[in-house]
Amino acid sequence: MRSARISRTALALVAATALAATAGTAVAAPAGHTPTAAASVAGRTSAAVAAAQAAAFAHAAATGVGAQTRLRAVDVMTDQDGKQHVRFTQLYRGVPVVGGDLVIHLGAGSTYLGVTRAAGRTVSLPSTTAELTQREAEKHAVAQVPGGQAGATRLVVDHAAGKSTLAYEVDVTAADDSPDAARTVLVDANTGAVLRSTPTADAFLSQRVVARLHQRGETPHPKTAGGSALVRASGRSTTYPAPAVGKGLSLFSGTVTLNTTQTAARTYLLKDTTRGNAEIRDAKHASRTDSTIFSAATPLTDSDDTWGDGTTKNNATAAVDASHGLTATFDFYKKTFGRNGIQNDGAGPRGVVHWGTDYGNAAWYDSCHCMIYGDGDGDTFTKPLVQLDITGHELTHGVVAATAGLEPTRTDAKGQYGEPGALNESLADIFGSATEFATNPTTGNYLMGEQLGLDQGFLRRLDKPSLDRYEGTVDYWGKSTVDAEVHAGSGVSSHAFYLLAEGSGRKTVNGVTYDSPTYDGSTVQGIGRDKALRVFYQALTRYMVSTTDFHDARKATLKAAGDLYGTTSTEYAAVGKAWAAVNVTAANQP
Numbered sequence: 001m002r003s004a005r006i007s008r009t010a011l012a013l014v015a016a017t018a019l020a021a022t023a024g025t026a027v028a029a030p031a032g033h034t035p036t037a038a039a040s041v042a043g044r045t046s047a048a049v050a051a052a053q054a055a056a057f058a059h060a061a062a063t064g065v066g067a068q069t070r071l072r073a074v075d076v077m078t079d080q081d082g083k084q085h086v087r088f089t090q091l092y093r094g095v096p097v098v099g100g101d102l103v104i105h106l107g108a109g110s111t112y113l114g115v116t117r118a119a120g121r122t123v124s125l126p127s128t129t130a131e132l133t134q135r136e137a138e139k140h141a142v143a144q145v146p147g148g149q150a151g152a153t154r155l156v157v158d159h160a161a162g163k164s165t166l167a168y169e170v171d172v173t174a175a176d177d178s179p180d181a182a183r184t185v186l187v188d189a190n191t192g193a194v195l196r197s198t199p200t201a202d203a204f205l206s207q208r209v210v211a212r213l214h215q216r217g218e219t220p221h222p223k224t225a226g227g228s229a230l231v232r233a234s235g236r237s238t239t240y241p242a243p244a245v246g247k248g249l250s251l252f253s254g255t256v257t258l259n260t261t262q263t264a265a266r267t268y269l270l271k272d273t274t275r276g277n278a279e280i281r282d283a284k285h286a287s288r289t290d291s292t293i294f295s296a297a298t299p300l301t302d303s304d305d306t307w308g309d310g311t312t313k314n315n316a317t318a319a320v321d322a323s324h325g326l327t328a329t330f331d332f333y334k335k336t337f338g339r340n341g342i343q344n345d346g347a348g349p350r351g352v353v354h355w356g357t358d359y360g361n362a363a364w365y366d367s368c369h370c371m372i373y374g375d376g377d378g379d380t381f382t383k384p385l386v387q388l389d390i391t392g393h394e395l396t397h398g399v400v401a402a403t404a405g406l407e408p409t410r411t412d413a414k415g416q417y418g419e420p421g422a423l424n425e426s427l428a429d430i431f432g433s434a435t436e437f438a439t440n441p442t443t444g445n446y447l448m449g450e451q452l453g454l455d456q457g458f459l460r461r462l463d464k465p466s467l468d469r470y471e472g473t474v475d476y477w478g479k480s481t482v483d484a485e486v487h488a489g490s491g492v493s494s495h496a497f498y499l500l501a502e503g504s505g506r507k508t509v510n511g512v513t514y515d516s517p518t519y520d521g522s523t524v525q526g527i528g529r530d531k532a533l534r535v536f537y538q539a540l541t542r543y544m545v546s547t548t549d550f551h552d553a554r555k556a557t558l559k560a561a562g563d564l565y566g567t568t569s570t571e572y573a574a575v576g577k578a579w580a581a582v583n584v585t586a587a588n589q590p
Contacts, residue, residue: 179289224310
């Protein structure tokens with residue numbers, strides 16, 4: 001899971017000023033004038049934030065805000081019918097609150113419709129003065145990581161479990177700079193007790209999977225791609241820099257089109273200016289784990305705009321797959337949902353290949369808003385982890401971080417637990433799979449990691465998650481789900497999504513056979529992948545918060561289906577049936 005640090009992204013550029021103006025207590029909308037188109041958008045956003053803040057304080061009993069609360073707007077989503085959803089984080093007496101996020105829902109006329117909040121209780125502390133010094137807290141934090149070193153540290157109010165605790169949030173790096181070992185640790189600022197310790201990076205492979213593969217002596221054998229895709233011809237401009245269209249010979253996707261930047265007569269940069277400057281760089285095996293991961297890496301250049309050779313012998317081949325994944329994921333979110341970039345701010349995704357030495361994983365780093373790709377550990381994984389669904393999965397963690405910010409609610413020395421963390425992993429699988437379908441409609445599938453070359457043929461799957469024997473992924477909700485490791489627990493909502501999209505029973509899609517069961521033996525009729533995706537995206541961006549569990553996700557997707565299709569629609573009823581089929585119902589709400 002990502003860091004517990006609140007690292008939300010501000011709104012799009014046209015709305016940035018509006019957000020800055022409305023931080024803190026509610027303020028009036030700016031005076032009217034004849035605006036430009038951009039200013040008009042900013043004005044409407046500012047008015048929505050101001051109205052939402054006013055509503056939050058006017059309905060304090062429902063929203064949980066108090067006299068010591070300041071609200072910071074981080075997102076505004078507008079529906080086709082004019083409803084608006086304004087997402088806030090809290091500061092209590094000036095201290096950031098972890099687990100205090102909320103979404104205020106407004107009608108088309110800015111009337112208050114309700115709230116979705118991460119915690120059921122109001123933040124309250126007798127004091128925000130810590131008894132422990134920062135250095136003392138860091139000593140407790142680094143003890144969670146053998147040989148660890150403390151990095152960025154800040155004072156926060158931990159409210160994720162509904163109880164306010166003053167805490168230090170400490171980023172701890174591992175002695176070997178391994179992303180999989182780095183942790184973000186919350187330490188009680190008065191007692192020194194460790195409240196939570198979560199992985200800093202969102203790694204595609206869990207430590208459990210890697211350990212199982214080592215125990216089994218299994219060495220995956222990924223199959224590289226053959227054939228080629230259509231490559232567009234490009235004209236060359238004499239004014240530099242200029243957009244260019246080249247081609248790449250990838251490991252896993254054949255020959256692909258790459259949008260690049262021509263910087264001189266025979267010099268091209270692997271940077272896509274048509275997608276918000278999306279770019280892949282070369283880490284050259286450096287193992288940075290801070291905000292400089294991307295900026296310190298080396299830009300990739302080429303003399304003829306033909307990149308890679310389809311093998312790992314060519315240093316650029318992994319970059320071809322990674323760049324293809326970045327642009328495919330960017331296009332999926334923009335074409336499907338109108339989301340302009342991972343943080344919806346117009347900026348393209350970024351990543352670095354050849355990260356570290358013997359790193360057999362890939363991960364999203366919230367600190368740099370970028371991806372890292374390892375070349376494999378040379379033992380279990382012998383090729384770079386740059387497959388398309390890996391990128392789609394990891395960049396979705398970025399989308400979740402910029403919206404609901406789902407976090408595990410429980411952790412111990414073995415890993416992260418809690419349904420919000422599992423829901424995060426599930427959404428990454430759902431939209432990662434959808435990226436494959438959108439990019440390759442005739443070969444897309446509901447399998448994750450099928451190109452890794454694992455003996456079971458995939459890492460995880462959505463139709464019957466329990467077929468994954470590496471992570472012990474579950475098909476249905478039960479009272480023990482909160483204790484499941486997040487990748488294992490992700491099966492509950494992944495299964496619900498598949499049932500909503502495709503229905504129960506046996507079905508073949510693009511040559512892959514699925515046979516999805518139900519907890520209650522019911523038959524579920526799917527509404528189609530496109531509609532199911534819209535329901536889950538609407539739920540994520542409007543009705544999920546950092547502590548959303550599976551039962552809350554059921555409510556969120558029902559509200560989303562109601563928004564999109566109406567509460568008397570077939571789609572609305574199908575959402576309820578899909579969740580019931582994985583044993584998530586109103587009757588068994590914990």
